[in-house]
Amino acid sequence: MDTPNPSVPPTIDDVREAAFRLDGIAVKTPLLESPLLNRKLGGRILVKAEMLQRTGSFKFRGAYNRLSRIGAEERAARNPGGVIAYSSGNHAQGVAAAAAMLDIPATIVMPADAPRIKIGNTRALGAEVIFYDRRTGNREALAESLACERRAALIRPYDDPYIIAGQGTAGLEIVEQARHAGATLDAVLAPCGGGGLIAGCALALKTESPAAKIYSVEPRGYDDTARSLAAGERLAVTPGVTSFCDALLSPMPGELTFAINSRLLAGGLAVSDTEVAAAMAEAFESFKVVVEPGGAVALAACLSGAFDCRGKTIAVVCSGGNVDAGTFTTALQGQPG
Amino acid sequence: MDTPNPSVPPTIDDVREAAFRLDGIAVKTPLLESPLLNRKLGGRILVKAEMLQRTGSFKFRGAYNRLSRIGAEERAARNPGGVIAYSSGNHAQGVAAAAAMLDIPATIVMPADAPRIKIGNTRALGAEVIFYDRRTGNREALAESLACERRAALIRPYDDPYIIAGQGTAGLEIVEQARHAGATLDAVLAPCGGGGLIAGCALALKTESPAAKIYSVEPRGYDDTARSLAAGERLAVTPGVTSFCDALLSPMPGELTFAINSRLLAGGLAVSDTEVAAAMAEAFESFKVVVEPGGAVALAACLSGAFDCRGKTIAVVCSGGNVDAGTFTTALQGQPG
Numbered sequence: 132m133d134t135p136n137p138s139v140p141p142t143i144d145d146v147r148e149a150a151f152r153l154d155g156i157a158v159k160t161p162l163l164e165s166p167l168l169n170r171k172l173g174g175r176i177l178v179k180a181e182m183l184q185r186t187g188s189f190k191f192r193g194a195y196n197r198l199s200r201i202g203a204e205e206r207a208a209r210n211p212g213g214v215i216a217y218s219s220g221n222h223a224q225g226v227a228a229a230a231a232m233l234d235i236p237a238t239i240v241m242p243a244d245a246p247r248i249k250i251g252n253t254r255a256l257g258a259e260v261i262f263y264d265r266r267t268g269n270r271e272a273l274a275e276s277l278a279c280e281r282r283a284a285l286i287r288p289y290d291d292p293y294i295i296a297g298q299g300t301a302g303l304e305i306v307e308q309a310r311h312a313g314a315t316l317d318a319v320l321a322p323c324g325g326g327g328l329i330a331g332c333a334l335a336l337k338t339e340s341p342a343a344k345i346y347s348v349e350p351r352g353y354d355d356t357a358r359s360l361a362a363g364e365r366l367a368v369t370p371g372v373t374s375f376c377d378a379l380l381s382p383m384p385g386e387l388t389f390a391i392n393s394r395l396l397a398g399g400l401a402v403s404d405t406e407v408a409a410a411m412a413e414a415f416e417s418f419k420v421v422v423e424p425g426g427a428v429a430l431a432a433c434l435s436g437a438f439d440c441r442g443k444t445i446a447v448v449c450s451g452g453n454v455d456a457g458t459f460t461t462a463l464q465g466q467p468g
Numbered sequence: 469m470d471t472p473n474p475s476v477p478p479t480i481d482d483v484r485e486a487a488f489r490l491d492g493i494a495v496k497t498p499l500l501e502s503p504l505l506n507r508k509l510g511g512r513i514l515v516k517a518e519m520l521q522r523t524g525s526f527k528f529r530g531a532y533n534r535l536s537r538i539g540a541e542e543r544a545a546r547n548p549g550g551v552i553a554y555s556s557g558n559h560a561q562g563v564a565a566a567a568a569m570l571d572i573p574a575t576i577v578m579p580a581d582a583p584r585i586k587i588g589n590t591r592a593l594g595a596e597v598i599f600y601d602r603r604t605g606n607r608e609a610l611a612e613s614l615a616c617e618r619r620a621a622l623i624r625p626y627d628d629p630y631i632i633a634g635q636g637t638a639g640l641e642i643v644e645q646a647r648h649a650g651a652t653l654d655a656v657l658a659p660c661g662g663g664g665l666i667a668g669c670a671l672a673l674k675t676e677s678p679a680a681k682i683y684s685v686e687p688r689g690y691d692d693t694a695r696s697l698a699a700g701e702r703l704a705v706t707p708g709v710t711s712f713c714d715a716l717l718s719p720m721p722g723e724l725t726f727a728i729n730s731r732l733l734a735g736g737l738a739v740s741d742t743e744v745a746a747a748m749a750e751a752f753e754s755f756k757v758v759v760e761p762g763g764a765v766a767l768a769a770c771l772s773g774a775f776d777c778r779g780k781t782i783a784v785v786c787s788g789g790n791v792d793a794g795t796f797t798t799a800l801q802g803q804p805g
């Protein structure tokens with residue numbers, strides 16, 4: 132395998148190379164717009180619809196970019212056990228789908244309380260699923276020991292240059308699609324867990340649309356990136372907080388991702404679960420798409436006023452749509468499920 | 469105004485001309501695919517996602533194509549009252565949006581029990597809404613007398629060559645997008661009310677993808693096109709039937725649309741409301757999109773077995789996503805609301 136050096140962050144060239152690899156394989160998801168919502172918010176909101184990506188979230192981009200570097204020979208010699216990933220569900224599905232396409236065995240370590248749709252789809256895509264307890268288990272340690280035992284390659288969810296570069300292809304598409312729509316971006320907002328999506332997008336945007344300010348958005352309580360950006364160093368979340376944004380519950384910014392984000396981001400925003408539920412309902416009504424809680428935080432920042440949209444053109448990444456019907460229904464009633 | 473001759477059906481040239489007019493104005497909605505659903509059905513299903521169209525349904529295509537023919541001078545002289553349409557809600561929003569873009573006053577006659585989202589959006593788009601009672605009123609007569617009184621142009625929902633040609637641009641896109649996806653279409657299924665969408669698509673497909681068989685899909689009880697196709701003449705629905713597919717409750721095939729459909733369609737299919745609700749839930753889970761009841765009938769035909777997908781490549785039009793949260797929630801639970 133062409134092993135990435137985990138201490139060297141990727142560059143815009145890596146994002147471009149990823150876009151080349153993903154061409155015709157990942158979906159070029161549309162940039163949606165609602166004139167009525169624009170009028171309501173007094174700005175122009177362009178929604179990057181990553182729930183329409185393969186596996187229902189942006190995670191396929193990074194996973195495929197990473198896995199496509201694993202050559203068959205090297206796999207047989209060094210990683211006969213295929214790949215292992217840990218994930219609450221979206222990276223899981225992304226890795227499972229990419230592995231199936233590339234004919235690589237995949238094992239995924241998932242929290243036992245992950246949304247059923249995420250567990251079901253990961254299995255349906257052919258991966259073996261191993262559960263851990265989100266409250267007591269250390270998924271990273273478990274995945275590392277399994278990788279060692281099975282001689283499998285560990286595919287980290289965000290602290291990997293190929294993963295970050297792959298996610299950044301969404302940013303390249305935003306630039307191209309905004310240009311096509313005659314829009315000059317003032318700002319770009321994206322959900323942030325470990326920070327891979329926003330870091331990759333920031334690489335793309337800083338080169339291609341340098342005037343756009345880039346903001347990470349997190350669930351309140353899990354706003355470790357916002358606080359780390361403000362402090363200038365990586366800070367962990369305070370233990371014991373909860374959020375229904377299951378995709379964004381990472382404990383601390385990634386090393387590689389924070390190296391990029393601390394350099395390129397204008398700041399970090401946070402939203403409440405109730406604001407996220409309202410954003411899911413707005414996406415249902417105005418854009419006719421299904422957004423999962425973690426996928427809706429950036430839209431929530433615009434709707435709640437955490438980010439002031441008036442007079443601005445803003446690209447908002449809605450990063451995924453893997454949500455169970457019950458949680459979605461509750462959100463349509465304005466409540467986090 | 470360049471008045472269309474209502475007795476002459478449009479041709480493929482009219483559809484191509486409409487595509488030219490709509491270029492950069494209507495959304496080129498994506499063709500979605502789910503590998504997991506394909507595997508489940510044993511075929512390849514390509515979903516034309518018209519809920520992502522402006523105003524949340526395909527109706528904007530025909531409305532804009534029609535209204536864009538109205539010149540300013542002629543409007544002042546012959547139709548100072550602008551345009552009038554009757555619609556359960558999607559044609560209403562399409563006409564309202566096109567009228568607002570073209571700076572034409574619009575009045576829409578709607579049933580009082582139309583989904584709130586359709587009424588609200590039609591008003592928000594700047595149109596005046598006038599209600600009638602679906603059980604006792606004759607919306608066509610009401611709209612005609614209003615058009616006369618106000619000196620406004622009546623924009624019929626389907627029996628108009630420009631409307632049919634506009635809807636057909638969805639068919640042209642299907643052909644182009646299927647080709648891009650490496651798919652050779654065996655069949656195309658689209659929802660059918662008055663028959664404008666399926667007639668326009670049939671014009672496009674018969675020229676560009678002649679081997680594809682084209683089927684209309686209707687709610688059971690409102691399968692007037694299916695029965696008319698079988699009988700070789702236009703038959704009305706039996707009074708008293710109901711369906712929650714509010715967009716497809718037209719009483720009889722259109723004259724112009726049936727002239728096209730009886731020539732080009734392979735047949736008509738019908739599905740139950742319960743099958744439609746299941747299709748809405750499947751679209752939520754597999755495609756992450758919001759489909760309204762009337763928009764989901766063609767997908768329902770594939771899922772229910774009314775159309776056998778095995779071994780085939782099928783384009784399925786999901787024609788709209790304007791549904792209230794309550795109805796959607798009930799559908800996610802498998803029940804028609």
